[in-house]
Structures are given as structure tokens and as C-alpha cells.
Amino acid sequence: MTDKALTIETVCKDRGKTRVLSDISLTLEPGQRVALLGHNGAGKSTLIKSILGLTPIQAGTIRIGTAAPGSAQARRDTAYLPEAVSFHPALTGREQLALFAKLSGTNADVPALLDRVGLGDAMDRRIGAYSKGMRQRLGLAQVLLGQPKLALLDEPTSGLDPISRQDLYAIIDELAAQGTAVLIASHALTEVEARTDRIAIMRKGRMVADDTLANLSALAGLPIRLRVRARADADALAAELGGNRVNGASVELLCSPADKMQALRRIAGLGDAVADVEMTPPKLEDLYRHYAREALQ
Amino acid sequence: MTRFLAITRTEMLILRRNRWLLVATLIMVLFALALTFAGSAPTGTLGVDMLTVSVASMTTLSVYLAPLLALMISFDAIAGDVDRGSLSLLLSYPAGRGEILLGKFTAHLAALAFAMTVGFGTAGAVAAWFGGAGADSLFALGRLIVTSILLGAVFLALGYLLSALARGATAAAGLSAGLWLVFVVLYDLGLLGAVVMDKGGVFTQSVFPWVMVANPADAFRLWNVAATEGVAMASGMTGAAQALPVWAAPASLLVWPVLGFALARLAFRRVEP
Numbered sequence: 314m315t316d317k318a319l320t321i322e323t324v325c326k327d328r329g330k331t332r333v334l335s336d337i338s339l340t341l342e343p344g345q346r347v348a349l350l351g352h353n354g355a356g357k358s359t360l361i362k363s364i365l366g367l368t369p370i371q372a373g374t375i376r377i378g379t380a381a382p383g384s385a386q387a388r389r390d391t392a393y394l395p396e397a398v399s400f401h402p403a404l405t406g407r408e409q410l411a412l413f414a415k416l417s418g419t420n421a422d423v424p425a426l427l428d429r430v431g432l433g434d435a436m437d438r439r440i441g442a443y444s445k446g447m448r449q450r451l452g453l454a455q456v457l458l459g460q461p462k463l464a465l466l467d468e469p470t471s472g473l474d475p476i477s478r479q480d481l482y483a484i485i486d487e488l489a490a491q492g493t494a495v496l497i498a499s500h501a502l503t504e505v506e507a508r509t510d511r512i513a514i515m516r517k518g519r520m521v522a523d524d525t526l527a528n529l530s531a532l533a534g535l536p537i538r539l540r541v542r543a544r545a546d547a548d549a550l551a552a553e554l555g556g557n558r559v560n561g562a563s564v565e566l567l568c569s570p571a572d573k574m575q576a577l578r579r580i581a582g583l584g585d586a587v588a589d590v591e592m593t594p595p596k597l598e599d600l601y602r603h604y605a606r607e608a609l610q
Numbered sequence: 611m612t613r614f615l616a617i618t619r620t621e622m623l624i625l626r627r628n629r630w631l632l633v634a635t636l637i638m639v640l641f642a643l644a645l646t647f648a649g650s651a652p653t654g655t656l657g658v659d660m661l662t663v664s665v666a667s668m669t670t671l672s673v674y675l676a677p678l679l680a681l682m683i684s685f686d687a688i689a690g691d692v693d694r695g696s697l698s699l700l701l702s703y704p705a706g707r708g709e710i711l712l713g714k715f716t717a718h719l720a721a722l723a724f725a726m727t728v729g730f731g732t733a734g735a736v737a738a739w740f741g742g743a744g745a746d747s748l749f750a751l752g753r754l755i756v757t758s759i760l761l762g763a764v765f766l767a768l769g770y771l772l773s774a775l776a777r778g779a780t781a782a783a784g785l786s787a788g789l790w791l792v793f794v795v796l797y798d799l800g801l802l803g804a805v806v807m808d809k810g811g812v813f814t815q816s817v818f819p820w821v822m823v824a825n826p827a828d829a830f831r832l833w834n835v836a837a838t839e840g841v842a843m844a845s846g847m848t849g850a851a852q853a854l855p856v857w858a859a860p861a862s863l864l865v866w867p868v869l870g871f872a873l874a875r876l877a878f879r880r881v882e883p
Contacts, residue, residue, distance in 0.1 A: 365702050368882050385704055393702040399694040401620075403627040408620065415616035416703040439627075452699075 317376075318343045318463045318494030319364065324373030326363060326518075333359050334370070334518045341494035343462065346485060346508065349498040350601055351515035357498040358396060360515070361465045364496075365393060377463055389417070392461035392493075396468040398452035402441030406432050406451050409440060410458075419459040430454045431480060445472035453484060464488055464495045482508050512597070514604045522604040526597065533603045535595035536567035541580055542589040550586055554579065613705045617713025618720075625683070625721045634679050634721065638729020641675065642668050646733045660741020661734060665750045668730055669834045672758040673827050677765040677794055679725065681786040683718045684769025687711075688878060689782040698883035707878050715766060715871065722762040730755050750834070757830050760863045764826040765790075767870025774877035797825050819853040829862035 319341040326334040334356050341347055351357050362368045364375055366383020380386035400409050406427055414421045427436040430450040440448065449472050456464050466485075470478050485508065488495050497509065512529060514522040522529055542563045543550040551558045556566030568576045573592075580590055625631045645667040646660075691697035700710060734751040737743065743751075769786055776782035801822055808814045822828045836852075836859065 362698065362882075365698070367698055367701060385706075388702060388704045391702060393699060395695055395699050397695060398699060400696055401624055401694070403624045404620065408623060412616055412620045413703065416613055416700075416705045418613075418704065455699075 316343070317341065318345070318378065319496070320374070320376040321360075321364070322374045324360075324363065324370050324375060326359060326368070326370045328359075332518055334363065337373070337515075337518075337520050339513055339520065339523060341463065341496060343492045343494055344489050345510050346489050346495045346497065347511045347513055348509040349496055349513050349515065350500065350597075351498075352500065352605075354517075355515040356518040357515055358467055359518075361393070361467050361496070361498060364463075364465060365391065389459075390462040392456040392458070392464045394452045394456050394464075394466045394469055396498075397445075397471060398448060400440045400448065400451065402439060404440055405437050406440060406443070406447075406454075407436040409451065410436075410454055413455045414458055417459050421458050426454045426457055427451075429457065430484070431477070446474060446477055449473055450477065453481065457484065457488070460491060461488075461493050464493050466495065466497045468499060469497060470499060514601060516605050522600075526600075529600050529604070530595055531570065533595070533600055534569060535599055535603060536569055537573050537595065538565065538567055538593040539576060539580070540565050540591040540593070541587055542591075544586055544588040546586070550583070553583065553586075614709040614713035614716070617705065617710055618717040621714050621717030622720065625717065630683060631721050631724065634682075634725040635728050637679070638675065638725045639732050641671055642729045642733030643736060645671050646737045659743055659747055661737040661743035661747035661751060664733060664737035664741075665747060665754050665834070668733060669754055669831060672726075672730075672754065672761065673831055674794055676722070676726070676758045676761040676830075677790055677827060680718070680722060680762040680765035681769045681790055683721065684766045685773050685776075685782040685786040686779050687714050687718070687770050688773040688881060689776050689779040690773075692881065692883050693779050695883075697881070701883060708875055711770060711871070711875055711878055715763075715770070718766050719759070719763055722766070723759045726758045726762065727755055730758065754834055757833055757863060760867060761826060761830045763867040764863070764870055765793075767867055767874050770874035771870060771877050774874060774881050793825060793827050798828065815853075820858070823854055823858045823862050826863055826866040829859040829866075833859035833863060 317340050319339070321337055321339040324334055324337045325332065337356075337360060339347075349357050349360070359368065363370050364377070364382055366381070366387065375382045377387040377390055380390065404412075407423055410423045410427060414423055424433070424436060427433055430453050432447060432450050432454065435443065435447060440451065443451070449469070453469065456466070469481055469485075473481060485495050485497065509526075511523065511525055513520060524532065539556075540559070540563055541550060541554065541556070547558055547562050547564060551564045554564055554566055556564040559565050566576065577590070577592075580587055646664040648667070688697070691700065701707065705713075730751065734743075734748075738748070768789060769782075772785040772789060773779075773782045776785050801818065805814050805818055808818075823832055832854070836854075836856070
């Protein structure tokens with residue numbers, strides 16, 4: 314029990330008459346990066362606020378290490394990046410981060426941290442003059458304060474340009490390397506794919522999947538897409554392989570992960586008739602759609 | 611312990627940065643000076659020095675301005691952070707809600723105290739320079755400054771209460787304006803109406819003074835008026851003051867900030883960012 318960074322067991326939460334979280338269970342080991350996916354309104358932010366102890370739950374237990382949500386210990390051990398974070402516009406980035414450092418009781422090197430997130434030049438400017446991405450970076454800087462056991466990032470990529478996103482993932486990896494368990498709530502699906510150890514999918518307050526990407530793929534049994542480009546006669550190729558003709562020169566076929574090698578051998582056996590083969594494993598997006606729909610039925 | 615001081619320091623920085631401190635101090639200085647000069651006419655007829663008259667005028671001013679300035683800072687204290695989305699982040703830190711509120715209160719009270727002291731102090735110095743001042747009137751000026759700060763503290767706390775109860779900063783601003791109107795204007799009008807209806811009966815004799823002193827704004831007025839003969843004469847407000855024990859007004863003005871802060875703390879506990 315105690316070696317887990319975060320333990321969530323059968324948590325339920327009602328808001329009025331609607332059940333916004335129902336029977337949620339999730340655990341994070343130290344150093345693990347877990348993506349929490351779901352549509353808007355699926356309950357991701359509510360779950361995060363429950364973990365922070367900002368909103369009460371009606372049933373189940375949440376433990377940060379061994380501490381209860383909202384307890385002094387839990388708040389010391391947890392770092393949080395709210396969705397679309399905002400700060401007082403009259404303060405400078407340095408002043409704001411210095412306040413957070415004081416509150417968390419760490420002697421962090423504030424300018425170095427701001428440099429780390431790319432705000433080195435802007436740290437003495439007012440936050441009111443910051444762009445959305447810069448505010449997000451400042452929010453990220455405060456996550457790095459101290460050495461949190463658990464980091465909760467709510468839509469950390471929103472408002473960030475692609476290069477900043479790369480920085481963000483580097484920072485997440487850094488956190489994980491120092492032993493922080495990182496929970497990333499997101500709907501930017503393709504980005505989190507390669508960057509996380511596990512994926513949890515929420516839909517309408519339920520946890521509909523929680524596994525590694527590979528296991529989720531296998532479980533879902535989604536087909537792999539093979540696109541074969543013919544050197545000359547695509548019709549003949551389509552007849553031979555039994556797939557669909559697409560855009561004149563190519564044939565597309567779907568096969569299950571188990572049949573993949575067999576299909577490739579058949580294609581290779583066709584020799585010169587085939588100019589190129591492109592293989593697309595199921596995307597996280599397909600998986601997400603699969604699990605979301607399954608839950609609906 | 612140092613956590614609430616960190617919040618205090620940041621809040622002070624914000625008040626300086628967004629010019630609130632400068633504007634509030636300027637307002638206090640200008641109004642106090644204007645009243646001191648405009649109110650200096652009856653000096654001769656009443657036989658008191660100019661500072662005494664000035665304090666009487668400034669007491670009337672402070673009844674309106676101290677609550678207004680206090681509410682102007684405090685209405686945003688919680689609702690503004692909720693609107694910005696920064697409260698959830700702040701609450702994820704080890705600082706407790708009580709510490710956050712206390713930190714803000716300390717900063718806001720210090721800013722109010724600064725504006726009051728500079729404003730009334732300047733006007734007092736000017737009055738003393740031109741029209742003379744005695745030990746009594748200097749003491750009255752000191753009491754005016756201290757009680758104005760206390761009155762400000764009451765409305766800071768009540769502003770936090772509204773800020774915690776309101777949905778959004780705009781609603782909090784509206785509620786604050788209503789609160790100011792009720793405590794400073796309508797309450798007295800209502801009492802006045804009741805006294806007129808009662809025609810000097812039991813209500814006027816025994817209930818009215820207590821109902822009056824229960825309002826912090828009136829307690830402030832009574833405390834300043836009752837304590838100094840000269841001020842009471844200059845403001846023509848002796849009747850109600852004499853019907854109450856000496857401790858009533860100070861007690862009201864000292865209990866209100868504590869009560870208001872406790873209520874704000876309770877309301878803040880229920881805020882879900």
C-alpha cells in the first residue's frame with residue numbers, strides 16, 4: 314500500500330443528483346507517467362480536484378502515499394497544474410514563483426527554475442503581459458518546486474506551441490526520473506501516446522480502460538491497416554490480396570495483430586508487383602474511440 | 611507562521627502595483643483637507659480649536675469612506691481568485707485557508723491604516739497649523755485614526771464574507787455595494803423612521819441606542835462623538851451617546867472585526883474552487 318504514490322479505490326462523487334464519478338479506481342507507482350484521457354465533462358478535472366481534497370467525495374478512498382487528500386502532508390507531497398492556469402496580473406513571474414516557493418517551504422532557486430521553463434527573459438515582467446503559453450510555463454515552473462511525490466497536470470499542453478510541448482514532455486520525463494508519479498489529464502491524444510507508461514480512459518465519470526498502450530491495443534483487437542502500393546496494376550493486386558482499392562495505385566487491407574506477419578509474407582511473395590508497403594498500427598485515437606463506444610453500449 | 615506573511619507580502623505588492631494604495635491615500639488626503647477647510651467656519655461660535663472641528667467633520671467623512679475603501683479591496687479577495695482559477699492552485703499548497711485569509715487581511719488592513727493615517731494626519735496637521743490644537747484635540751485625532759482603521763477592519767472582514775458567498779467577483783462587487791448602502795445609509799434611515807413613529811416611547815428610550823450601537827458604522831460615530839465634549843458639540847450628536855454605557859461603542863467596534871473574520875473564515879471553508 315505505502316509504496317504507491319497515489320491510490321484511488323472505488324471513489325464515487327455526486328454533484329446534485331448526477332453521479333460525476335462512479336467507482337473510480339486507479340493507482341500510480343512512484344516515477345510512473347499515466348495519461349488520463351476523456352472528453353470534456355468526463356470527470357477528469359473533478360477526479361483531480363478530489364485528489365487535491367478541494368472537493369469532497371461520497372464514497373471510496375484516496376491516498377497520496379499514506380496521507381488523506383487535503384491534509385498538510387498530502388499538500389506538501391502534491392504538485393498541481395490547473396487547466397488554463399492564471400495568476401494575478403500585477404505580479405511578475407519571479408514574484409509569483411517566489412510566493413509559491415515560500416508557501417511550499419522550499420529554498421528553490423527561483424530564477425533558475427524560470428530559466429528552466431524558458432521564462433528567463435520575462436521573469437521580471439508582469440504576468441498581465443504574458444501570453445497564454447507563458448502563463449502555462451509559469452504554472453509548470455511551480456510544479457517543479459520542491460520534489461513532489463505526485464504531480465497532477467490538468468491539460469498541460471493547452472496553449473503551448475509544438476516546441477513548448479517538447480519542453481513540457483522533457484520536464485515530465487525529468488519529474489518521473491526523480492521519482493515523481495505524474496498524472497496527465499489530456500484530450501490531446503496523439504501527444505501522450507509515446508510519452509506515458511499507462512493510459513487510463515474516463516467516460517461519463519467511469520474508468521473504462523486502464524493499461525499500457527500495447528495491452529489496450531491487444532485487448533481491443535483493433536485491426537492493423539496495411540496499404541500496399543502497386544507498381545503497375547492496382548486492380549490485379551486488389552484481386553490477389555482481397556483489399557480495397559484506394560486512390561488509383563494502392564490497395565488497403567485490414568488485418569488483426571495475430572495475422573500481421575502472415576499478411577506481410579503474402580505481400581512480400583508478390584515480388585515486383587508491389588512498390589511499397591505502409592503499416593499503420595491502431596492509433597490511440599482509434600483505441601480511445603473503441604473504449605469510449607464500448608462504455609456507451 | 612511565515613506562510614501567512616508570504617501572502618501578506620504578495621498582497622501588499624499587488625496593492626502598490628495596481629495603484630490602489632496611492633489612489634486610496636490620495637482620496638483620504640483630498641477629502642480630509644477639503645472638509646477641514648470647509649468645516650472651519652464654526653470655530654469661533656463654538657469656542658473650540660480648529661482641529662476639533664476638523665476631527666468632527668472627518669468623523670462624518672470616515673463613516674462613509676472607511677467602509678467603502680475597505681469593501682473596494684476585499685470584495686475581490688476570494689471571488690477574484692476563483693474567477694482567475696488561481697485559488698485551486700493556491701489551496702493545493704500547504705497554506706491553510708485560514709492562513710490565506712489572515713495573510714490577505716493583514717496586508718489589506720496595513721494598506722487601509724496607511725491611507726487613513728496619512729489622510730487624517732495631513733488634514734490634522736494642517737488644521738493644527740492654521741487654527742491651533744490642544745492635547746484634547748490631538749487625542750481626538752489619534753482616536754479618529756484608530757477607530758477608522760477598526761471600522762475598515764470590520765468591512766474588510768464582511769467583504770471577504772461576501773466574496774466567499776458570491777458566485778464570481780462581479781456578484782461580490784454588487785453585494786458589497788448593497789452592504790455598504792445598508793450599513794451606512796439605510797440602517798440609520800430605518801432607525802430614524804422608527805424613532806419618529808415611536809414618538810419618544812419605550813423604543814426610543816431604551817432599545818434604540820442599543821440597536822444603533824450594534825451597527826459598526828454608528829458605533830464608530832458614537833465612540834468618537836461621545837468621548838470628546840468638543841467633538842460632540844461640533845457634531846451635535848450627544849443624545850444617543852449619553853443613553854449608553856461608555857463601553858458599548860468600543861465593544862461593538864472591537865467585536866465586529868472578530869465576528870466578521872470568523873464568519874468569512876466559515877464561508878471560505880465551503881468555497882469549492
